Amino acid sequence: MIQAGNTTKAMTRWALNGALGVVVLGSAMTFMSGCRGDRTDAPPRQFFPDMDDQPKLKAQSESKFFEDKRSQRLPVEGTVAFGSTGLIPEGSGQWVEMKGKDRADMLKADETYYFGLVAGSASQDPPAYAERMPVEVNKELIMRGMERFNIYCTACHGYDGLGNDSGLVGRMMNVRPVNLLDNKYRDRSGEFGTDGYLFHIIREGLWAPDGANRMPSYKHAVDEQDAWAIVSYIRTLQRAFDAKGRRLGQGEIPGQTPGQDSEMNQAIASTDNGGEK
């Protein structure tokens, strides 16, 4: 009996403890969940703060730390933003090539590719423009050039490149856009007929000696590769015009319907670097 009585007592204590535990745990959980949902001006209780609170400056906010009060800091003067120059690994591969191109684009050391100039002539006045483009001319390049020309040049110079009243915008201008098929822009031995000069006009625009702009620059939209592509397309337009032997008729748009315009296709096939680079 004595033993049985002790056992009953122990069981009662155990049951009481258990019930107490449930109450404490239950109220703790209610309390914690209550903290999440209530509206209060007091700082929230954070049981797992992790990195919620740390000193930081929010974009566009005022900073009390810096004298000029800008929280968004400018890079230190002279900084050249460039990702991973030193990280280009040895060997080759697509990634290495891509990084290599980024780097070449940044340094712009190749005067012909980046400026259309004869190497070493940048300091001459006037500089010498490269007779022929430094990129391989193929159908892909010409087609890209056609697309870019039709986007950026046709409004003024017309789809056929004839200028004057050929382009919708060009025909409203006092000084009419030039005829890109004119011999002046074909003769590579002349000042204006080189690949490099055409490239230069696309990238820099045309400026009068008094500084007035006569044709806008398309540098913002046409990168070096695309500018060379446009030059190759202008050469194609010139040849297509010769193939037709006449000014293109109204609504006759060379290159707009690739594959259906046989003179255009012939011209594409015959436009190349002339066997030189």
Ligand code: HEC
């Ligand atoms: C907003 C109209 C306009 C657009 C767009 C335009 N041009 Fe011109 N372009 C002109 C005008 C106007 C002239 C002639 C300016 C003059 O003679 O004073 C000209 C002249 C030129 C010349 C002759 C430069 C010289 O020194 O004789 C070339 C080459 C040329 N444009 C190529 C292009 C190419 C390629 C594009 C497309 C990337 C283009 N233009 C887009 C208006 C334009």
